[in-house]
Amino acid sequence: MAFDSWVDQINQGYERKEVMMRKTCFGFIIITFLLVIGVVPGHAQKEVTYLSLADYTAAIAGLNVPADMGCEDYFKDLNAKGGVDGVKVKFIGVDTRYDVARGVSAYKRYRTESKLLVVNAIGTPIGKAVAPLVTKDKLITLVPGDGEFQANLGRVFIWGPAYQDSFAATIDWILSDWRKAGKTGSPKVGYISWDNPYGKEFLRGGKEYAEKMGVILAPPEFFPPGSLDHSVYLTRLAKAEVNYIFVGGVDPTPTNVIRDAHKLGLTKTIQFFCDYWGPTSLGTRLHPEALEGTIIVSYYLRGDDARKHPLANLWTKYGRGKIEDMNEVYTIGISWAMTFEAALKRALKEVGYRKLDGEVIYQTYQKLTGMERAGLQGPCAYSPTSRRGSLEVKFYQVKAGKVVSISDWIKAPDAVSLHKF
Amino acid sequence: MNAFKKIMTLLILFISLFSLVSCSALFPPPKPKSTVAVTPEKVELKFPDIMRVPIVFTGTGWSPNEMVVVDMVLPPGVEMKGVKPGEDVGIAFGQADEAGNFKAEVPPTAKLNTLFRVGWTPILAPDPKTLNPIPPGVYTIKASGADSGAVATTTLEFLAPIKK
Numbered sequence: 001m002a003f004d005s006w007v008d009q010i011n012q013g014y015e016r017k018e019v020m021m022r023k024t025c026f027g028f029i030i031i032t033f034l035l036v037i038g039v040v041p042g043h044a045q046k047e048v049t050y051l052s053l054a055d056y057t058a059a060i061a062g063l064n065v066p067a068d069m070g071c072e073d074y075f076k077d078l079n080a081k082g083g084v085d086g087v088k089v090k091f092i093g094v095d096t097r098y099d100v101a102r103g104v105s106a107y108k109r110y111r112t113e114s115k116l117l118v119v120n121a122i123g124t125p126i127g128k129a130v131a132p133l134v135t136k137d138k139l140i141t142l143v144p145g146d147g148e149f150q151a152n153l154g155r156v157f158i159w160g161p162a163y164q165d166s167f168a169a170t171i172d173w174i175l176s177d178w179r180k181a182g183k184t185g186s187p188k189v190g191y192i193s194w195d196n197p198y199g200k201e202f203l204r205g206g207k208e209y210a211e212k213m214g215v216i217l218a219p220p221e222f223f224p225p226g227s228l229d230h231s232v233y234l235t236r237l238a239k240a241e242v243n244y245i246f247v248g249g250v251d252p253t254p255t256n257v258i259r260d261a262h263k264l265g266l267t268k269t270i271q272f273f274c275d276y277w278g279p280t281s282l283g284t285r286l287h288p289e290a291l292e293g294t295i296i297v298s299y300y301l302r303g304d305d306a307r308k309h310p311l312a313n314l315w316t317k318y319g320r321g322k323i324e325d326m327n328e329v330y331t332i333g334i335s336w337a338m339t340f341e342a343a344l345k346r347a348l349k350e351v352g353y354r355k356l357d358g359e360v361i362y363q364t365y366q367k368l369t370g371m372e373r374a375g376l377q378g379p380c381a382y383s384p385t386s387r388r389g390s391l392e393v394k395f396y397q398v399k400a401g402k403v404v405s406i407s408d409w410i411k412a413p414d415a416v417s418l419h420k421f
Numbered sequence: 422m423n424a425f426k427k428i429m430t431l432l433i434l435f436i437s438l439f440s441l442v443s444c445s446a447l448f449p450p451p452k453p454k455s456t457v458a459v460t461p462e463k464v465e466l467k468f469p470d471i472m473r474v475p476i477v478f479t480g481t482g483w484s485p486n487e488m489v490v491v492d493m494v495l496p497p498g499v500e501m502k503g504v505k506p507g508e509d510v511g512i513a514f515g516q517a518d519e520a521g522n523f524k525a526e527v528p529p530t531a532k533l534n535t536l537f538r539v540g541w542t543p544i545l546a547p548d549p550k551t552l553n554p555i556p557p558g559v560y561t562i563k564a565s566g567a568d569s570g571a572v573a574t575t576t577l578e579f580l581a582p583i584k585k
Contacts, residue, residue: 057502058534059545095503098541099530101491102503105511108490108567129514133488133567194545226546253544 046087046353049116053106053126058097060250063329064122068093070333073314084344100129111137117361124198131156139358146201147416150387155362160299160389164415167206169393170273170297171215174244188216190237193248195222205419218242230260238266246273255283262290280327288401296396300377303403306331331376338373378409453482455571457564466554467582476527480564483517487568490514491525494561510535557581
């Protein structure tokens, strides 16, 4: 009897062990299943990364901050709607303070971010410095407007038409204005900008275009960034008897140049032009009288064209303030984000999330030809043979302290091909 | 028998050669250690004189043609615009040559932004009223190879301006 009881106990022990083993196996299967379907924490959501090597506290922060706000807000909105086919966009903005060493260091820090696809380098020097690393990592870089990247096709894409193209479009505008006024002969044009690669880029092809069109260019004037007074340079241009002056620099620099020209009385006789980074609401509020009549060539919407655009409502939606305080460069950021969204959508359709990488995005950006961005700028011109973000420019003029449109979208001439890089 | 000896000798030679090749592949010669040095080793935090003092990093033993990024390690409590607590701050970068040597100089913007923590006016001019030099002391400098992942460190001492 005692023996039977002992055997029963052993059998019960085995049964308990078997039940425990079964339970363990079942638990293991459940956990594996949960991990696979991604219920338990630790399963990463589908996400891609967009890196902005920005300037939020230094020299070009005035324009960079609102532009990145536009980009970030658009991604927030996109993510709130579920992302692109369930893939969310992680926006990383790094304050490089317009400092190349910090830009390179920041890129090194973030290059291993999960599914990093695009690096927007706000500022040509940073873009050029990180380009070799980005190329090795098979990602793409976005940079402002250097024609050099159109001349030497690679993984660097520019935001709109090249700087020299916009200068060529301005030359066309000047010639038309000259003829409309019934003047004969050739107009004489002055050029003044920062003494740095950005300031000189406009003439690398722009100069050749002016010569081709029979426009006389006075010797260009370059001044060190940070100059407080521009009278010396402007006086030299006035002595050269120019009819038009093209002013470079990031706002408020062009505003300050024209302020000095106004003080010298030059705005009465000379028509002033500015480039993409000419007076925004930042400058027109400071010196409306001096800027009156200034013409701005732009690849993106300015003034009320930008503020009344339906996408500008993101500014108020994400608590940035009143719409009248929106700097129009906010819409440039939206445009960057829309381009990225379109590329991501196409890439996901072609290869799916798992195979998505920088190489795929590089190939996809080249297939965005003709993509529309709700009219914020001209249709996308990226292609296997083009790194231009768009081809069209619009002319605006400062009237009664406001920046108003004075033209439709105009295709800018190709001035890049006229220069040997 | 002679033929057998010849075959065996060849076989032994082949096996020995194969072993040698395999061993050299498995145990490649040790890569030279990456180094970094700075000249001068001590820099006076005096503005604007510092702008005329070249602070140059040199190093050896890096992968050919790789980019070497030079970061300064910020001690706890030293705040820096644009840098999150615990992050290092980039102060220079350079490209190694074919022999793995690199040279990088601290650019003026890094001296202003990082060593003097300056504020900027909207016209790309440093605002002298905002000069806020980092605390004097010995700072760790970290050089990293972008391709190799190698890291080398040194120190750079910043001295308080000497009163004359």
